[in-house]
Amino acid sequence: xxxxxxxxxxxxDRGRVVKGRKFKNIKDVADxxxxxxxxxxxxxxxxxxxxxxxxxxxxxxxxxxxxxxxxEIAIPFSVGGGIRSVDDIHRTLRAGADKVSIxxxxxxxxxxxTDAAMKFGSQCIVLSIDxxxxxxxxxxxxxxxxxxxxxxxxxxxxxxxxxxGAGEIVINAIDTDGEKNGYNLELTRAISEHVNxxxxxxxxxxxxxxxxxxxxxxxxxxxLAASVFHYGEINIAELKDFLSENSxxxxxxxxxx
Amino acid sequence: MIAIIDYGAGNxxxxxxxxxxxxxxxxxxxxxxTIKQSxxxxxxxxxxxxxxxxxxxxxxxxxTITEEASAGxxxxxxxxxxxxxxxxxxxxxxxxxxGLLQGNVSLLPDSVKVPHMxxxxxxxxxxxxxxxxxxxxxxxxxxHSYAVTDNQKEDLISSSEYGRTVPAIVQSKNITGMxxxxxxxxxTGLQLLKNFGEMVS
Numbered sequence: 001x002x003x004x005x006x007x008x009x010x011x012x013d014r015g016r017v018v019k020g021r022k023f024k025n026i027k028d029v030a031d032x033x034x035x036x037x038x039x040x041x042x043x044x045x046x047x048x049x050x051x052x053x054x055x056x057x058x059x060x061x062x063x064x065x066x067x068x069x070x071x072e073i074a075i076p077f078s079v080g081g082g083i084r085s086v087d088d089i090h091r092t093l094r095a096g097a098d099k100v101s102i103x104x105x106x107x108x109x110x111x112x113x114t115d116a117a118m119k120f121g122s123q124c125i126v127l128s129i130d131x132x133x134x135x136x137x138x139x140x141x142x143x144x145x146x147x148x149x150x151x152x153x154x155x156x157x158x159x160x161x162x163x164x165g166a167g168e169i170v171i172n173a174i175d176t177d178g179e180k181n182g183y184n185l186e187l188t189r190a191i192s193e194h195v196n197x198x199x200x201x202x203x204x205x206x207x208x209x210x211x212x213x214x215x216x217x218x219x220x221x222x223x224l225a226a227s228v229f230h231y232g233e234i235n236i237a238e239l240k241d242f243l244s245e246n247s248x249x250x251x252x253x254x255x256x257x
Numbered sequence: 258m259i260a261i262i263d264y265g266a267g268n269x270x271x272x273x274x275x276x277x278x279x280x281x282x283x284x285x286x287x288x289x290x291t292i293k294q295s296x297x298x299x300x301x302x303x304x305x306x307x308x309x310x311x312x313x314x315x316x317x318x319x320x321t322i323t324e325e326a327s328a329g330x331x332x333x334x335x336x337x338x339x340x341x342x343x344x345x346x347x348x349x350x351x352x353x354x355x356g357l358l359q360g361n362v363s364l365l366p367d368s369v370k371v372p373h374m375x376x377x378x379x380x381x382x383x384x385x386x387x388x389x390x391x392x393x394x395x396x397x398x399x400x401h402s403y404a405v406t407d408n409q410k411e412d413l414i415s416s417s418e419y420g421r422t423v424p425a426i427v428q429s430k431n432i433t434g435m436x437x438x439x440x441x442x443x444x445t446g447l448q449l450l451k452n453f454g455e456m457v458s
Binding site for chain 1: 268270271274275277278304305370371372373374375376377378390392395396398400401402418419438440441442443444445446447
């Protein structure tokens with residue numbers, strides 16, 4: 001049976017992993033390659049790296065990070081942040097990423113999803129959506145790190161993204177991000193019910209129960225989190241034991257207890 | 258030395274890194290003499306079946322791979338690379354494959370989310386050296402929308418369930434295929450690559 005995935009997310013700025021709260025007050029935490037190795041050994045199923053810097057010379061530092069990560073880990077990882085063109089995607093995949101996650105660039109020009117899917121296959125094109133509640137059960141898409149409201153409906157955008165060629169969706173709830181009060185179950189479920197591609201829930205993990213809720217009630221295929229893992233508040237092996245006890249299928253390796 | 262055929266398919270750097278980590282000497286190449294001198298061949302692949310076959314033809318590699326296969330050289334096909342071993346693929350048409358193995362390639366059923374993306378378990382059907390130290394129900398990482406069908410029963414080493422039975426590891430003599438990505442399948446995947454390495458003299 002297909003396992004639900006646990007996905008640590010690493011925000012990278014000038015070659016270092018950082019963690020902010022609601023995208024602000026960013027704090028330095030660790031070396032991305034060391035952290036990637038640690039999570040790989042701890043039982044993470046996949047990793048996500050976001051380049052949160054923008055300038056082009058820093059982009060090259062980031063590509064070095066991608067290449068170093070690819071050399072050190074044997075699990076899939078996706079890369080996002082600052083992806084603006086099919087060329088950017090090509091460079092990132094060449095550096096060793098398995099998937100590329102596209103956010104603002106797809107909102108500005110959705111054709112990038114189609115062009116990229118045609119060229120590299122849908123399996124490596126992830127549509128990342130930052131969504132914020134505007135009324136009950138209605139969420140709108142935000143871009144530019146959660147600063148700009150696009151006025152687009154998040155569910156419709158997810159469905160459109162799938163049609164255009166995205167192979168997976170990361171749904172990040174801006175309202176719950178960094179609060180550690182749980183994922184946005186309604187938003188995640190609404191997205192999961194409307195698309196037929198895997199959905200990764202993001203934003204709000206604080207306890208192990210939050211993970212089981214979003215994987216069960218939220219209908220997510222994977223749960224992404226950052227600070228609970230970075231600060232050692234949740235141990236991935238223990239999380240997997242907990243999920244397993246709650247009848248959620250999770251992956252194990254022979255050497256794990 | 259193992260020749261990894263570099264015909265523009267997906268993330269082959271990870272495959273090379275994984276081989277490096279378990280001590281397998283590899284090179285990325287499309288050079289026919291290099292491929293002929295190699296001890297084994299890995300045919301990777303991500304993308305569309307037709308594009309991949311076109312790329313192999315463009316590099317004049319169809320004959321080389323077929324000849325090396327019939328000469329008994331160990332060949333490992335990964336993901337689309339495994340699918341290319343079969344006779345036909347019905348991926349948006351009807352395309353001829355390398356025909357090294359009997360069977361075809363068809364779309365996964367729409368009762369499940371396609372692509373089949375993530376970690377799924379193996380179910381072994383026979384004892385085989387490629388499964389050395391690989392437990393029943395070991396997890397491996399899949400990313401694919403099409404899968405082998407109508408294969409010879411005796412070629413099926415291990416399978417996975419996803420909407421239907423998905424041939425996960427197949428083997429006929431010197432030809433081995435893995436539908437998942439061993440280079441992305443953690444410890445289990447590295448062990449499988451190591452097992453393939455053991456078949457290379």
